[in-house]
Amino acid sequence: MKYFFLALSFLFLSCQNTTTNSKTFRGSALGTTYSIKYFSENYILKESAIDSILKSINLSMSTYMDESDISRINAGESVVVDDNFQQVFKASQRIYKDTDGYFDPSVGMLVNAYGFGPQGYSEDIKESQVDSLFQFVGFNHIQLSEDDKVVSDLPVLYLDFNAIAKGYTVDVFGNYLKSKGVIHYLVEIGGEVRVKGENLDKASPWKVGIELPSENNSRELIYGIELKDESLATSGNYRKFRLDSSSGNKYVHTIDPNTGRSQKTDILSASVITSTCADADAYATAFMAMGFEKSLRFIENQNTLKVILIYSDSYGNQMTYISPEIQSSVEEF
Numbered sequence: 055m056k057y058f059f060l061a062l063s064f065l066f067l068s069c070q071n072t073t074t075n076s077k078t079f080r081g082s083a084l085g086t087t088y089s090i091k092y093f094s095e096n097y098i099l100k101e102s103a104i105d106s107i108l109k110s111i112n113l114s115m116s117t118y119m120d121e122s123d124i125s126r127i128n129a130g131e132s133v134v135v136d137d138n139f140q141q142v143f144k145a146s147q148r149i150y151k152d153t154d155g156y157f158d159p160s161v162g163m164l165v166n167a168y169g170f171g172p173q174g175y176s177e178d179i180k181e182s183q184v185d186s187l188f189q190f191v192g193f194n195h196i197q198l199s200e201d202d203k204v205v206s207d208l209p210v211l212y213l214d215f216n217a218i219a220k221g222y223t224v225d226v227f228g229n230y231l232k233s234k235g236v237i238h239y240l241v242e243i244g245g246e247v248r249v250k251g252e253n254l255d256k257a258s259p260w261k262v263g264i265e266l267p268s269e270n271n272s273r274e275l276i277y278g279i280e281l282k283d284e285s286l287a288t289s290g291n292y293r294k295f296r297l298d299s300s301s302g303n304k305y306v307h308t309i310d311p312n313t314g315r316s317q318k319t320d321i322l323s324a325s326v327i328t329s330t331c332a333d334a335d336a337y338a339t340a341f342m343a344m345g346f347e348k349s350l351r352f353i354e355n356q357n358t359l360k361v362i363l364i365y366s367d368s369y370g371n372q373m374t375y376i377s378p379e380i381q382s383s384v385e386e387f
Contacts, residue, residue, distance in 0.1 A: 076255055083108050084220055085118070086244030092231055093238040093254045099231070107230065111223050114138040115215045117162070127204050128162070128212045134202050142215050142222050142332065143198055149218075149336045150193045153352070157340040158311035160193045162214030191311055221246045221287050221335025228331075248285040248331045262286060267322035267364055267372075277362060277374075278385040281327070287334035289342050290323040290364075310343045319345035322372065323364040327380065334359075350375065 079090040079099060090099065114136050116122045126133050135143070149157045189209070196206040196213070204213070215222075220243050227241045228248045238251030240260050249260040259282050263275040267290055279286070324341040326334040337359060341349040346365040353361055360377040362384065367373050376384055 079104060083243055084112070084116075084223060086220070088243040089240070090227060090231075090242075091240045091253075092236045093251075094234075094236050097231075097234045097236055099234075103230070104227075107226055108223070110136070111138055111219065111226065115142060115219050117214055117216065124213055124215065130211075132203055135198070135204065138222070138226070140198065140202060142218055143204075145222070145332050146193065146215065146218060146336065149333065149340065153337070153340040153344070155193070155311050156343045156348075157217070157336050158191065158193045159213050159215050159217070160191050160196060160208070160211070161309045161311050162212035163190050163210070164309050217289075217339040218332050218336040220244050221285070221331035221333070224248045224285065224331035246285075246287040246331050246335055247281070249281045250283055252282070264288060264323070264325050264362060275387050276364075278387065279327075279362070279380065280383040283329075284327050285329065285331035285334045286325060286327045287331055287338045288323060288325040289335075289338035319343065320367075321346050321349065321363055321365045323362075324349070325362040327360040327377075328358055346375070353377065 075093045075095050077092055077094070077099065079088075079101070081088055081104070090104075092099065112119055113122050115124045115138065117124055117128070119125060120129075123133050123135050123139055127135075146157070146159050150159075190212065192208065195208045196204060196211065199205050204211070224241050224243050224246050225248060227243075228239065228250065231239050231241070232250070236250075238254055240247065240249045240253070240262075242248075242262075247262055249262075252258060253260050259280040261278055261280050264277040264279065265288075266274045266276040319342060321342055321344075324338045326338045326341070328334050328337070341352075341361070341363065344352065346363060349361075349363060353359055360380045361375070362377075362380075363375040365373055365375070
């Protein structure tokens with residue numbers, strides 16, 4: 055069986071036809087790569103439409119652009135935010151409450167301090183620095199006003215939507231294709247994916263692959279799964295980490311919002327399947343911070359999320375938990 059990798063390595067935008075009605079676009083977006091494949095007899099997706107969607111989202115939520123709304127807000131400006139920002143903010147509020155704060159976009163200052171933000175840091179972060187910055191964390195202190203401005207009672211504010219923005223962008227592309235009458239598609243950005251209908255080239259459900267957690271540059275698939283009218287996002291610390299050159303300390307990109315620390319838990323990789331990619335993206339991030347036992351209790355108490363959690367047990371063995379509802383559609387390599 056042929057599976058889509060959940061992280062693709064195409065550097066240049068291209069379009070190709072596999073069959074008469076199959077169209078594929080690949081390129082760079084949001085600091086990573088994207089792939090869009092869809093089937094339509096009439097509609098032709100244009101590069102200008104892709105560029106327009108990506109530009110609007112970057113201008114709204116990219117912390118790597120000084121002129122974006124989020125960067126201006128983080129710099130202390132009063133900004134009327136657009137619909138993209140509002141949608142992501144409201145989804146973040148909902149998931150922040152649902153996860154008891156394990157998903158928290160207000161950890162941006164700590165993300166920067168540990169070297170995972172736009173500027174990065176070369177020196178070893180001190181515990182006193184973490185304690186000092188931790189006072190600025192708490193998404194419950196941040197609201198949207200009636201005139202669509204971000205307001206907060208925190209003395210300093212720094213928002214970072216990178217843990218949900220990719221998934222949201224996947225949803226935007228999916229909804230755009232739907233609005234054009236496309237009922238069979240796959241959209242993937244940096245490993246976050248949303249599918250609708252079937253892969254008509256194969257006359258089968260869409261199939262995607264989940265990578266083996268590995269700190270080297272190899273990309274080996276460990277599981278494949280069939281998806282239909284669903285989204286899947288994966289979060290992991292096995293590639294997103296930083297080694298401090300002076301101390302040798304290893305810092306992972308997952309920040310525990312309850313402690314402010316760069317927190318490596320026993321979960322190596324969290325893949326979440328649900329209806330929207332924004333939700334899947336955010337919950338996968340939250341599970342990385344929760345750890346396996348808390349994540350499992352959370353998952354067992356709701357019925358909207360399906361997961362594949364790759365984790366390390368108390369003996370250091372790599373284990374996998376797969377939600378019962380999807381076990382029959384998961385293939386192990």
